[in-house]
Amino acid sequence: MSEATVSTTAELLAELAGLEDPKMRAVNERHGDDHGVNLSKLRAIAKRLKTQQPLARELWATDDTAARLLSLLICRPKEFDGGELDSMLRASRAPKVADWLVNYVVKKNVHAEDLRVAWMDDADPVVASAGWALTSDRVAKGRSGGLDLPKLLDTIEAQMKDAPGRLQWAMNQTLATIGIEHEEHRARALDIGERLEVLKDYPTPPNCTSPFAPSWINEIVRRKEAV
Incomplete structure (x- = not known):
């Protein structure tokens, strides 16, 4: 069984919390992003998980900024309908989340x-x-x-x-x-x-x-x- 199939939302939230760096959070907060996770480490988690649309939806629903960034890296952009993407953007108060949503998901969607x-x-x-x-x-x-x-x-x-x-x-x-x-x-x-x-x-x-x-x-x- 692959590691991706046994990763749960709770486990991933705990993993992301363990990667929190107070200094990085302080820097990010100056730009409106409320998280302190190194993006290279976040991308490494996404690479391990690969594409998992159900898990991506669960991570998005947590309303946690780091989890939402991870969600956008493992989702299937073409599986969202227009209404979902509109709602997701309106819920994206962190600039990095909105930016990744547009660039990694919306641009690839019909x-x-x-x-x-x-x-x-x-x-x-x-x-x-x-x-x-x-x-x-x-x-x-x-x-x-x-x-x-x-x-x-x-x-x-x-x-x-x-x-x-x-x-x-x-x-x-x-x-x-x-x-x-x-x-x-x-x-x-x-x-x-x-x-x-x-x-x-x-x-x-x-x-x-x-x-x-x-x-x-x-x-x-x-x-x-x-x-």
Whole structure:
């Protein structure tokens, strides 16, 4: 019998609790994530468990952040319906949980596009940020067909400056992605970024690309042209 078949939710919660690092929790809490588990160790548990949809649902139901992150690593993304994913996102208050849900599950689900459209204008900024993240992903992967890019830039220009943090970040990413991937819209994307100055002073480590849209656009375009 494999180790995966004998792991219960209670056992996994105890294992995750044993991995709690107070210093890591303090760092994570500054970003809104209430857990102190090293993500490499969390991924190692997921690798051991492999894919287990029933267990993933049980872990999600615990409402524990580390357990939910583990749940997202062992679930089957295609087995959720749109309503479930919508409910899961609205229950994802920890930024890392919402981020992993969108990137590891929603993007692989057949309902991703319907959810993207529904979430874009949601009154909850966390939900709206997920819609913008999915939009940025479509642009980045060359699937902009059907997207009204000038209208997206209009919305970004009008709303990004005063948007709440996570929504602002996602809108800024979409702005940068449009500027990078669409030369015909690059000048306007650069202009919007320069005028709004969103994330202009964001602390960026050496050798990393600034999230300030004009810097981001110019750097990635330079790299592409250098290839």
